Amino acid sequence: MYIYINEASHHLGDEVEIRGWLYNKRSSGKLHFLILRDGTGLMQAVVSKKEVSEEAFETSGNLTQECSLIVTGKVSEEPRSPGGYELHVTDVKLVGKSEDYPITPKEHGIEFLLDHRHLWLRSKRQHAILKVRAETAAAMREYLNSRGFVNLDTPIFTPNACEGTSDLFETEYFGGSAYLAQSGQLYSEAAIMSFGKVYCFGPTFRSEKSKTRRHLTEFWMLEPEVAWLDLDGCMDLEEDFIVEVVARVLDRCAEELKVLGRDTSVLEKVQKPFPRITYDRAAEILKEKGADFTYGTDFGGADETILGESFDRPVFIHHWPADIKAFYMKRDPNDYSKALAVDLLASEGHGELIGGSQREDDLDELLKRLKEHDLPQKYFEWYLDLRRYGSVPHSGFGLGFERTVGWICGTPHIRETILFPRLMHRLEP
């Protein structure tokens, strides 16, 4: 009977078949210990010379790291085996050989590992991180789907800069130019006028020459957008969302987080309420802690780390100086110099997870913003129409998915949180 390794506990004493790959092997003359891997877990298989055919014993002695194989044997409990169950082998069949597998069970440098990303994925750590990624995405979708959000995905080819700031990748488009989207937000703003609550979740592209642990050129962004929602409501939503997603991942990925050595007490503290401080207050904190920071500018990586470390859970920073924020953000009616924008910073130097805002819903104000930011009005006529025909107050946010996964996993660099990272100096594999 063919079973997966994570089903072994239901088959104690049964003769079963495991199909997988050889993770590692140890040998003691008349005894071979095979560590098997099948995608669901690791399991030790013992091949004893006097219990199998001569051919099977020789086959198992010649197995090499990462060859694929089918192993038949009896399941028993064994605390010394990873996973707690062991297979007493009756037969071994080599399926696909693996000669000179490049990634050995020793240390490797990051360049080598990224060059071999297609094989690196098989390692315990990468398997765990990508499993957490999948569960995090599922938890996010479930949260939004169960609360009436409609998932509508936005285009990737765009004619213009959505925010008019970041560098975009330009591509040929039937003799003209198109750009790869860096955000779906503006399109989602159109969608909420039909659906009320929507979200998009997909890849976004930035050709910024950023070589840091927090940047990829292709990354995934989750962007909910909600009609009739103000800035405080947006923070309420973000807070409830993060708390619930983290709780679900803690519950479903306990094993993976253990493999990663993640201090889960940090994640268990992610409970309501998150501190909410103004930009002005954040600037004071930075001044108190002696940071080299100029009021009126955006926070640098070091500033974000200081602010993140100042609290035991993610922290909201709201009411930003309007002139360092995007054109579509609504001004604070009580202080015209401030934008109704909010960033959510994570602890432990993982930086900005979310950027959100209440959007400008007044036609004349928005026209003024476009001029101030020197953006061509003709590309935004459709967006202005949303203010001409039944405009409503509305808000939304964009969550950097890899940064969030990196924070949950505690990985120092987000390149490990995506299957094949795209970086400034890396397009392959």
Place this chain on the structure above:
RNA sequence: UCCUCGGUAGCUCAAUCGGCAGAGCGGGUGGCUGUUAACCACUAGGUUGGGGGUUCAAGUCCCUCCCGGGGAGCCA
């Protein structure tokens, strides 16, 4: 684009003041009946990133180019 660190065996690294290019892992061969990145013995494996220069002598010093890591700016 700027700052900074690095490039030596398949991998991770060492090589003192400029003086015979080495180790561990991985590979191969042999040994071992409970191993946990198993262990023990033997063995093969090198254009020291490329080019130029200084020197009796360069992995090591100088110039230059290439590639990469970390960071800044920018951003999620």
